[in-house]
Amino acid sequence: MGNWVVSLAGPRRVSLEPCPTDPLGPGQVRVRTRYSGISAGTELTLFRGSNPLVGFGYEEVGEIVEVAEDVADRHPGQLVWGIWGHRAEGVVPAGAVNPLAPGLDPLAAVFARPGAIALTAVLAGDLHLGDWVGIFGQGVIGLLATRLASLSGARVVAVDRVPARLERAARLGARRTVDAGVDSAAAVLHEATGGRGADVCLELSGAYPALHEAIRATTHAGRVVAAGFYQGHADGLGLGEEFHHNRIQLVAAQVSGPAPAPGLAGRWSGARIAHTFMDLVAEGSVDPLPLVSHVVDARAVADALALLDRGAGDVLQVVLRF
Template sequence: MPEVVSFTAPYEVALVPTDAQPLTDGSVRVRTWYSGISAGTELTAYRGSNPYLSRTWDVEKRLFVDGEPTFAYPVEGWGYSEVGEVVEVAPGVGSPAVGDVVHGIWGHRSEAVVPAVAVRDRRWTREDALSGTFARVGSIALNAVLAADVRLGDRVAVFGQGVIGLLATRLATLAGARVVAVDAVPRRLETARAMGAEETVRADVAGGAGATVRAWSGGGGVDAAIELSGSDRALHEAVRSVVVDGLVAASGFYQGGAEHLRLGEEFHHNRVRIVASQISGTPVALGARWGQPRLVRTFMDEVARGRVDTRALVTDVVDAADVASVFERLDRGDPEVLQAVLRFPAAPATA
């Protein structure tokens, strides 16, 4: 019987049985091998802090308004970093074919029926199946780098060296920037060096990371900063780190208020621009040339060429049935966990 990860209440998550989805016209059935956990987003479901759980998202007005929550517990099928094998195709579907390994978005579930067109161009290798779980987080990182308008020779600070921050560090380096990485966890700063960071800064350094980053830049500030920790304190330090008229790409999923973001200080006096980077859209200045498919394709091409080492970021591969233990560790900030991946029974031992 198929199974799905279910957030049943705040701080309660489990793998539970679910009904099999019927195969529909133009669809394929994918049996999941691996599903990556995006800690920043998914902890908001685990903790109950996601705004969808307390307010209504009005799609037409594009506003959160009072009313019935958009989502209510149990919340099932969250997750957007899956890879698996096509095991059944609807009549008339030529691609992908049975036996193809594909990556995509169908949530933490043992199998799913998805439109064939959604995974037609997302075939992946059996030998490196785990890397297929990085397609979405990699596209988020690339979107942030594009939002920061990173160019050859720029000095760029990346605040937050979780998985997406580390990928942003690597991608900004590949774009030709000199990158300084900021985080509070020494192991992550070591990994940032391996990803190409020229310098690392402790987030808790005396005087603030922003001032230290400015000193590294020569005193004037970095050209751009990317904030990916989701902390308002880190966003404030990112603002402090950039040049006059500098750009900050706010790419974290910020929860609650922003008491540490003091807009009357450097933001005001240095005329800093803050832009939101969120995966539902690409930077306006890039026009129709960029969209989510190109983000994914570009990032995964870099992985396939060996220019981005995603496997080095995987610290934990655990059976999906043990999902509760993984979220407990993520919630308490276990510094040993970087990228956690759920393994479903269909995953071959050699993948």
């Protein structure tokens, strides 16, 4: 299809635009894209907003088609994952693309970044064997966090408003599920813990009322990790009651920031987190492929973003196929 890039000209104005082929510089490789994952958080807010943007992208998988003469550890024909944007072809530093584990379905690698976001939140929660953990929001990142927290030995209570997502969460290891449209997650977590409350809550939906409920659900001196992408004013978030009286520790977790918890500095870099998640996928501890709900031809990128914009519960990971 030549070299094309996804262009966002304004609110809900998205298209594929031709772009020139970049020359290959020293230390660089040329990658032909196979799949590109779309973020249901950050990228959807861009799609709905007003900032002109060309070439946004979340996590890509492709095949190296050319390497610079001074590159020794990458070769044409190699399948790799990295971030080079929603484009048919990318020219990137050789060290910025990561070889796919042998035998792994290339589609699984579009989860490297959402998996890293989920693992960042889990590490920031400082979970321990036997902890009760509320995970608010069971979209792609929340479901991955449910699996990772369960692998950590935590007893997970998954919270969402979409019953089908809660069913998935149970299959991924959640001990209990809460339909937030019907029941109070704080009440369920207090009941499950003999009145104590959750040791840790992870808020991954980006909704202020969910962050408020996570604070209410957490025990005295417990921790709430805010890892959603919050927008606008904090309507529905009250800090005068449980937050204040229970001395809740509120932690912001962001995938591209410093180490997610004080004791992890110097050991858990962003690169290590992403590689660790992909190692867990390669060894079979985490299987993200069932979370792919739609694979859409890149020429239909506007339809792909409209799917996410609709906000239906059956839409999880949407992937562009180039």
